[in-house]
Amino acid sequence: DGSSVESLDYEVIENYAYREEQAQRGKVYFVYQVVVKWFFALLIGIGTGLAAVFINISVENFAGWKFHLTFKIIQESYLAGFVIYVLFNLALVLSSVYIVTHFAPAAAGSGIPEIKGYLNGVDIHGILFFRTLIGKIFGSIGSVGGGLALGKEGPLVHTGACIASLLGQGGSTKYHVSSRWLQVFKSDRDRRDLVTCGCAAGVAAAFRAPVGGVLFALEEVTSWWRSQLMWRVFFTSAIVAVVVRTAMGWCKSGKCGHFGAGGFIIWDISGGQEDYSFQELLPMAVIGVIGGLLGALFNQLTLYITHWRRNYLHKKGNRVKIIEACLISLLTSLISFGLPLLRKCTPCPETDAASGIECPRPPGMYGNYVKFYCGRENEYNDLATIFFNTQDDAIRNLFSAKTIHEYSAQSLLTFLVMFYTLAVITFGSAVPAGQFVPGIMIGSTYGRLVGMFVVNFYQKLNIEEGTYALLGAASFLGGSMRMTVSLCVIMVEITNNLKLLPLIMLVLLISKAVGDAFNEGLYEEQARLRGIPLLESRPKYRMRKMMAKEACGNRKVISLPRVVKVSDVASILRSNKHNGFPVIDHTRNGETLVIGLMLRSHLLVLLQSKVDFQHSPSPCEGSGIIRHNFNEFVKPATSRGLSIDDIYLSSDDLEMYIDLAPFLNPSPYVVPEDMSLTKVYNFSASWV
Amino acid sequence: DGSSVESLDYEVIENYAYREEQAQRGKVYFVYQVVVKWFFALLIGIGTGLAAVFINISVENFAGWKFHLTFKIIQESYLAGFVIYVLFNLALVLSSVYIVTHFAPAAAGSGIPEIKGYLNGVDIHGILFFRTLIGKIFGSIGSVGGGLALGKEGPLVHTGACIASLLGQGGSTKYHVSSRWLQVFKSDRDRRDLVTCGCAAGVAAAFRAPVGGVLFALEEVTSWWRSQLMWRVFFTSAIVAVVVRTAMGWCKSGKCGHFGAGGFIIWDISGGQEDYSFQELLPMAVIGVIGGLLGALFNQLTLYITHWRRNYLHKKGNRVKIIEACLISLLTSLISFGLPLLRKCTPCPETDAASGIECPRPPGMYGNYVKFYCGRENEYNDLATIFFNTQDDAIRNLFSAKTIHEYSAQSLLTFLVMFYTLAVITFGSAVPAGQFVPGIMIGSTYGRLVGMFVVNFYQKLNIEEGTYALLGAASFLGGSMRMTVSLCVIMVEITNNLKLLPLIMLVLLISKAVGDAFNEGLYEEQARLRGIPLLESRPKYRMRKMMAKEACGNRKVISLPRVVKVSDVASILRSNKHNGFPVIDHTRNGETLVIGLMLRSHLLVLLQSKVDFQHSPSPCEGSGIIRHNFNEFVKPATSRGLSIDDIYLSSDDLEMYIDLAPFLNPSPYVVPEDMSLTKVYNFSASWV
Numbered sequence A, B: 001d002g003s004s005v006e007s008l009d010y011e012v013i014e015n016y017a018y019r020e021e022q023a024q025r026g027k028v029y030f031v032y033q034v035v036v037k038w039f040f041a042l043l044i045g046i047g048t049g050l051a052a053v054f055i056n057i058s059v060e061n062f063a064g065w066k067f068h069l070t071f072k073i074i075q076e077s078y079l080a081g082f083v084i085y086v087l088f089n090l091a092l093v094l095s096s097v098y099i100v101t102h103f104a105p106a107a108a109g110s111g112i113p114e115i116k117g118y119l120n121g122v123d124i125h126g127i128l129f130f131r132t133l134i135g136k137i138f139g140s141i142g143s144v145g146g147g148l149a150l151g152k153e154g155p156l157v158h159t160g161a162c163i164a165s166l167l168g169q170g171g172s173t174k175y176h177v178s179s180r181w182l183q184v185f186k187s188d189r190d191r192r193d194l195v196t197c198g199c200a201a202g203v204a205a206a207f208r209a210p211v212g213g214v215l216f217a218l219e220e221v222t223s224w225w226r227s228q229l230m231w232r233v234f235f236t237s238a239i240v241a242v243v244v245r246t247a248m249g250w251c252k253s254g255k256c257g258h259f260g261a262g263g264f265i266i267w268d269i270s271g272g273q274e275d276y277s278f279q280e281l282l283p284m285a286v287i288g289v290i291g292g293l294l295g296a297l298f299n300q301l302t303l304y305i306t307h308w309r310r311n312y313l314h315k316k317g318n319r320v321k322i323i324e325a326c327l328i329s330l331l332t333s334l335i336s337f338g339l340p341l342l343r344k345c346t347p348c349p350e351t352d353a354a355s356g357i358e359c360p361r362p363p364g365m366y367g368n369y370v371k372f373y374c375g376r377e378n379e380y381n382d383l384a385t386i387f388f389n390t391q392d393d394a395i396r397n398l399f400s401a402k403t404i405h406e407y408s409a410q411s412l413l414t415f416l417v418m419f420y421t422l423a424v425i426t427f428g429s430a431v432p433a434g435q436f437v438p439g440i441m442i443g444s445t446y447g448r449l450v451g452m453f454v455v456n457f458y459q460k461l462n463i464e465e466g467t468y469a470l471l472g473a474a475s476f477l478g479g480s481m482r483m484t485v486s487l488c489v490i491m492v493e494i495t496n497n498l499k500l501l502p503l504i505m506l507v508l509l510i511s512k513a514v515g516d517a518f519n520e521g522l523y524e525e526q527a528r529l530r531g532i533p534l535l536e537s538r539p540k541y542r543m544r545k546m547m548a549k550e551a552c553g554n555r556k557v558i559s560l561p562r563v564v565k566v567s568d569v570a571s572i573l574r575s576n577k578h579n580g581f582p583v584i585d586h587t588r589n590g591e592t593l594v595i596g597l598m599l600r601s602h603l604l605v606l607l608q609s610k611v612d613f614q615h616s617p618s619p620c621e622g623s624g625i626i627r628h629n630f631n632e633f634v635k636p637a638t639s640r641g642l643s644i645d646d647i648y649l650s651s652d653d654l655e656m657y658i659d660l661a662p663f664l665n666p667s668p669y670v671v672p673e674d675m676s677l678t679k680v681y682n683f684s685a686s687w688v
Ligand SMILES: Nc1ncnc2c1ncn2[C@@H]1O[C@H](COP(=O)(O)OP(=O)(O)OP(=O)(O)O)[C@@H](O)[C@H]1O
Pocket: A005, A006, A007, A008, A552, A555, A556, A557, A558, A559, A577, A578, A579, A580, A581, A582
């Protein structure tokens, strides 16, 4: 369905109207432009920070109520507790899927592939609408609060991008403020810069990782990068960090309700392992390889399942989507409540009072050592500790360095298999869903498994299981998403332990290399499936021998003469959907010459305004007055612009002529026909 | 002196010989190429890591001996101690300046502007020679060990770049191994990628900041960046981190001599301030502004002084350079030994045994509270603690959070003024010199001053002076070098305290903004002075209205016909120094057509080999056999290639013809004459 996809124009169209405009405006306007851009970076930072805080507090509170209530009831009856638990989850998931299906279809999924597409120059309809923003925020509260195997980080990135785009166009397209202020953001490129800022802000807010946000925008999202933009993105991230920190400080005083303070995922293991010996590089390599394999498998399975969903299931309408989400919710509740029942409880270890970890933890509080279906007083259920908990808490428990031998290998393995399956099944259902947190869950489980094995094998107790869990998490994300530098920085920032940096780097390199042997990264695969053409990070071998000519096919080019009859323009515009037409002129001695490129949208503006129509078919050399200013040519922010069918042309109009010379773009980039594709590729990668 | 500067060719020249070559080589060659590139990334990492360890151990040992000896002697006589101190410093500096002037002139200075130039496409003669590498390593041991106001970080970046470049060409140009292996690195672009890796490795090794290294290469050095390269650079940095860490572990056992362990600058203040309140944002902004002002002033002063040196002083020959360096060394010794004598000693504070800081420290050891010219037992000299110490130790002391009220405002102010002056004077003398460490020294001094003021003003003791010192350091570097993201990450990595990240970000933003109001960054200014044309990070306002035509001037283009007489080629090549010639052909109906671009170097290869000469002046359509393979066209690594005067052409040869069609580059990027400069600029920024 390439029809819903349209390229953004990343070059500034330099027609005479534009040049006129630039020449009129002085230095003051230039300064003003810079100030407005920075002010918007500030606004994006604040907006995204607040959105993140809102989502977090909501999720934590819903999850808090849920577990509190369930724990209270299971003191009396496990069955009643189960029913409450299932209903609570179902209600939240239902609200989420309802919002998405009936209100904001573009809010489903993580949104990162789409944003990546947008920043690479592909505009997908509806991806940055106001309703998408609302759907994303409330939908992800429902889906994450409802305990599904998905995270809120991907949606936050999308949220940031929406906020940025909406700010840039002055609100929703329906009710937008067409303030003079916003005239600064009128080229696609300026809008793209804003969205880049928003995307970085989203990551910065989701993981409390400002540098990671900048790098994510850089590595994962943008093909082309100017250092000027980098600085602005950096500023936005810093603002987000300050906003989130302030809000967290405010929450510490208990004003945010239930689980308020535990919300933001910052798994502080700064007290964790600091030293490592050479022998440990082997288990780390093993973790890297496992991560690569499981990550690639995850990408492949989710690809199949999304493909199937798109082509069969979701074609049947919204009701199917809702039923599907509810079934997944039921299954998830059943597994997370039911499986721990099958495990025997473990007696509590001798607690170290200094560590501050209680065993079992008080019911309804977050922490380690969940007491669930245990007969005696001092017992806990290790499977419930990971399963019957919010995901953030589960990860904190898995990363925890202070709780050696908390989990049995059997429980970890059960959890790994079940959660992996759930994550694959959940992927692609019609709710907002991120893959970071599930990835971290999966990775840290097998990481901890390897860690347990190493601890038992080497008999060295200074190697901590929590550290291996962290490396496992990094390896799975590396094997699935294939980011390197940004992921590494994000992992370091969320764990707050710089000393593990070289280890994380090595594990990531291995897992990405292993994963690359099988398929592409998660986002690339998903983008391809959705028909979003992304430039690959490296031209394929085969491309080197192809020519641009071959790739374009040898179709006949539809061109326009310099002075063209209005009726011809109208019929050409009606007969095809091309967005650009070369304009051809004849020199005195009969040579034909391409004098520039005319965009469909600009032709439509000319047809609509009619002021440039003339009666004679000869060029209008003398009357060099341009009756349009540049603003009229500004494309609307979303891809649906004017259509030829919207324009009424009288039969008099149709008999008139237009001289296109003042309006065409005299210097589009020309790709010589026999340039090889590798070069065209490098070329386009640089200008999108 | 633009004559010593030549552009690198960053597009791969796609003539027929190249395409033939690509077509013959199969997938195996492609894989082989990738493997070789990664292997070289590994080698660069190991090489740069070892070089860094070597420089560090040497510097630490020389400085160790020096201070040990001096402290021993001043127990008897201060005068004798002074003489020894001066002579020791003089000997080291003399060795450094001698190496630079007589052996490796390109090793003077930091080398970062030149490397930056190289990676932006400007090849400066001698910058990546083997002798430059040697000169840089030993020269910086001398200059840093000799106590001058400069650092070893800039030179390490240059060292990394040299190692990378030499590896890529198989050793020095004189004795190079022309192995078949290295044929992979035969385009300028592959070489540039290697140097980028080397540059990142240098930063990673200098600061033990692997992520900082990647970002430095990204932000400061390269204009264009592919994510494939990013990954390789990341790998190199990780290798460096492992190598340095291993060497440090080995040194811990005492095998590295004197000061071994204290060498690498990692100012671990992870125990420092974690929390900050809103009121503190004001003093932080003040620090940012001071940093911007002092940094811009530093750039301006060093610009004047370098200008003067280049145009007057250093024109007079090597002897003047040597005398100059010796005088600076004498002055530095005099100030650092003499000034503390004028200060009164301070009684030691009640030491906290738990902190592990002794007062006064044992003589000849590194640490705080240097006892220097003090009468009583429990006294220390606060000026000597910063001045009469290695710079690494001085910075550690300034950053130290545990030593409140160690310094008096008077001492800090004296140090600031004197050291700033010394740093300005030293800049540009003929020794290898980095500006990072002096910048950190200056910045942390005024940072600590502001910190003292704040502590006294707000009367809050949980605000630590050491934190302000760190922010001061960041602000000065931001104000002078104008990096943002990479500098921020480097600061965080060296202080090992992630919690300060948002503060560092804000301070950097302010100081860069203030500095930008006055002049360009240190490296840009220096590059400009040296005639290295760098693309600015943002096209200037004025450029928007210029046309490429105007910028190039309306000179006549020298072109070649498709089939050209050898004598014509020779005379054209002799008559000018242009590197590219458009090749023109005539179609049957008399139109002229530019069919491609022929490089000077390729013409020279054709003239030298003579195999393609033909007797008839008609195109050789039939005999499509190309007698050259692509390797013959590979440019030598440095800019001096073949010259027309090296080629002997007999009078028979001169009468023959060459058909250029198979050798020309049929698709160079064409810049339409009326494309505005902004676009040309964006355009070139993306392909260099
Ligand atoms: N003037 C033209 N004459 C003939 N074919 C054209 C012309 N313009 C475009 N095409 C063909 O139509 C297809 C789509 O062109 P279109 O104008 O939609 O491109 P675009 O909108 O600039 O790019 P995108 O579709 O990525 O947004 C291309 O495959 C191209 O080969």
